[in-house]
Amino acid sequence: MTTAEPLTQQPSRGRSRTAPLLVFALALAALPLVLPNAYYADVAIRVAINATVAIALNLLIGYTGQISLGHAAFFGLGAYGSAILASRFDWPPAAALAASAAMIGGFAYGLARVILRLEGHYLAMATLGVGVIATIALTNETGLTGGPDGMSSPDFTLFGFTVSGERQWCWLFMAILVAALWLAANLVDSPAGRALRALRGSETAARTLGVDAASFKARVFTLSAIATAAMGSLYAHYVGFITPSLAAFPKSIELVTMVVVGSMASIWGSLVGAALLSLLPELLARYEGSETIVFGLILLATMILLPRGIVPTLAASIARRRR
């Protein structure tokens, strides 16, 4: 998708990887206790959700080198899937989430086997198309989804315990974020991870070594879609009211921007990118409506000035200063 050669961080060895993650996990656990009020907790939650989705998307874009300009569709479909099953059909929320994620996963796998044969701009267009179709479907099926005015979604209950209050939601999303970081880091430094990363640079060579490229691409696409859909579902239960704009193109661009700005092929980079771009709207609250323009400008600026994304460029300049 981009012309810049991304810097991939050398995956750290087992023990040295767990330590920073553990520290980070503890910091995140303490966060809900430190945040002054519900507003800040909400911001933190949105950052965590975006970061988790960004990590999932990064596996597809940064590591495997496939583009997806319609990923918000999975988020929106996950949100609506869960909301519809839970509200209109009175399913238990946990079951709604699982069923929704499973259905979307099945759909994503079928889709992947078909469109991941496409390359470059054609793939971008196909994923874009999927996103648009999903948004339109969600907007028009008023009977099921409540149309452009949106619909409400019940609280999340698991084994009789209802998640309520900003603090509990905050812990849940922080825990999920830490889990995502751990899972993604494990994947990167594994035979499957190496196969995925090889697909980006030289798919032909990987295939001559036995990597079933089509299958791998489809699987990582599906994994990414399921993770995004699950986050969408939880978001629906958290926020209580959802609209079709969750699946729309601007949201997809936001997600891609987070991945690219933070750094493609860098898990911590996705976190930084997500944090930066989630907090930005809070700062730009007065310029409502022009957020997409700002994102576009940031994306442009980063590609020109920091082609490898924020994290590797910073890491490189720190290394230079140390010398």
Place this chain on the structure above:
Amino acid sequence: MLGLKGFVAATLGGLGSGVGAVAGGIALGLMESLTAGYVSSAYKDAAAFVVVLLILVVRPRGMFGAATATRV
């Protein structure tokens, strides 16, 4: 949306082909209008994209796009 449709039309016709761009534009416009008339105007954009996706499945480089051979 117009810029987006332009991108879609160009890709549909096949990048790198002027004929393709024109053909893509006409094809997309036709599909939209036909859908609006015979199916539902709410879904015209979606239907156009569905057809585009189907065409890309059969012709991965668009209708008139150049096929590139991978030099190994």
Place this chain on the structure above:
Amino acid sequence: MLKVENLTKRFGGVAAVSEVSFAVGEGAVHAVIGPNGAGKTTLFNLITGIYRPTAGSITLDGAEVAGLPPEALARRGVSRTFQNLQLATGLSAIENVMLGAHLKLNSGLLAAMTRWPGLTARDRRLREEAAELMAFVGCGAYVGAQTREMPYGALKRLEIARAIAAEPKLLFLDEPAAGLNPTETREIDDLIVELAGRGITIVLVEHDMKLVMNVSDHILVLDYGRKLAEGTPEEVRRDPKVIAAYLGAEASGA
């Protein structure tokens, strides 16, 4: 072991390879030579599954394999290097070599994410084996390096290490000495002999005549996509057609 019969590949109206037939015996070193554009790399690409033949058959250990994708051929023990290096830039040097062993390991996504027991230990052992392989091919100095830090000669060896990591029965080397100086070429020479000694059947494309004559048991000469001659190095060297078309230029000091 490998039998190719009347293999033809047409691109549009041009036949890159035309009715080529030859056989490769187990454990031997076969060379494919010919002027530029003779169809050598196309022949490789056909046999390793990157191109589908327009006509003809390819038999590996008795089974028809023409038209199979590269992954299927890898599973049957075929491995190769590339004329224009195809190393994964997102992977470090040693990870590229570890990629070669892909088929020997559990490549499930879920198993990887959850650090399924045994996976980490096996991975660590693979890393050690990969380091040994890098030392064996002569780029052991770069075990901790990234591919972008390595000189061309080392990268060529890295690709060979990667191809060997797959423990192939049949190894295709596409111009392994291209761009290397005489010393490095001699080292590749020794490496090929060593590999053949281990029982791997090797087919190589090379322009360096000294290397080819030294190392090969059997040579196939291509010209304009057709078989020009075939035989032992001695026979080929003396074949008047070959001398006229190809070696003649070499002999006159070109």
